[in-house]
Amino acid sequence: MDNRDEIRDFLASRRARITPQQAGLAPGGRRRVPGLRREEVAVLAGVSTDWYTRLEKGHISGVSEDVLNAVARALQLDDAERAHLFDLARAAGTRPRTRRHAHKVRPGLQRMLDAMTDAPAIIRNGRMDILAANRLGRAMYWPVFQTQLAVPGRNPHPGATPSQPANIARFQFLDPAGPDFFPNWDTAADTTVALLRTEAGRDPYNTDLTHLIGELSTRSADFRSRWAQHNVRLHHTGTKTFHHPAIGDLTLDYESMDLHADPGLNLTVYTAAPDTPSHDALRLLASWAATLDADTHGAAPRLLQDDRLRHGQDQ
Secondary structure (H helix, E strand, O other): OOOHHHHHHHHHHHHHOOOOOOOOOOOOOOOOOOOOOHHHHHHHHOOOHHHHHHHHOOOOOOOOHHHHHHHHHHOOOOHHHHHHHHHHHHHOOOOOOOOOOOOOOOHHHHHHHHHOOOOOEEEEEOOOEEEEEOHHHHHHOHHHHHOOOOOOOOOOOOOOOOOOOEEHHHHHHHOOOHHHHOOOHHHHHHHHHHHHHHHHHHOOOOHHHHHHHHHHHHHOHHHHHHHOOOOOOOOOEEEEEEEEOOOEEEEEEEEEEEOOOOOOEEEEEEEOOOOOHHHHHHHHHHHHHHHHHOOOOOOOOOOOHHHHHHHHHHO
């Protein structure tokens, strides 16, 4: 695989966002391009202009860590961007190879999930497939799972087949229910694309990931525009807001961690602060999950708005 285009576009996009003033340089005369010039980055990194120009054209194989760190400082890369640059350097000039992935969740991991009874938890891979969930996790991500299942009375979206795992990115960009489930859709969409871009740099030979990116790029203008920005991110902790079709709004804190014993898998656990509406909503979600357990088809939610209010008062 030749990733020179990826390297060029990433470095050029980072260079374009920094003004001379932000870099501590004089503004200079009229500029034909936004951001810093290549020669200015070279000065800041302590390398020759010819050398940096060659680097930005994708000739990064064999470059030392010291030089990569100098370029990262010159471009003011954050931790995620610095890691992405090193991932691109590792992939450059190497022979195509398949990264070892855990394609299935071990029984021990599933038991761990099932032991978490008060918090939604899922295990996903780098392409945003949900490979396992506990009871609350499956109930919370119920709309995402519905895009992958042939449910009586509902047509799955055109890209889904029963054999595909539930995929957050595909649901977010291709399913009409996506914007409803993610009220802060723009922010959530930015995060998803940045995570996919990060994974693509880390695992450039993953054909399943490449096929998903190709599908989303072909079918979604929103995805294409975000993909072209070359943004990456680390995703360890934060807050997310969901609008569940049966429960309503949930604002949940999350903790996300890679499972080093199972390369390529990530565990995400959601919690709500005590004595908050979202904490009460999680209790209601547990009650609603029991209705899904009794319904093998995963049909439409049974708790309507009036039912939700009544259950909330009963609690």
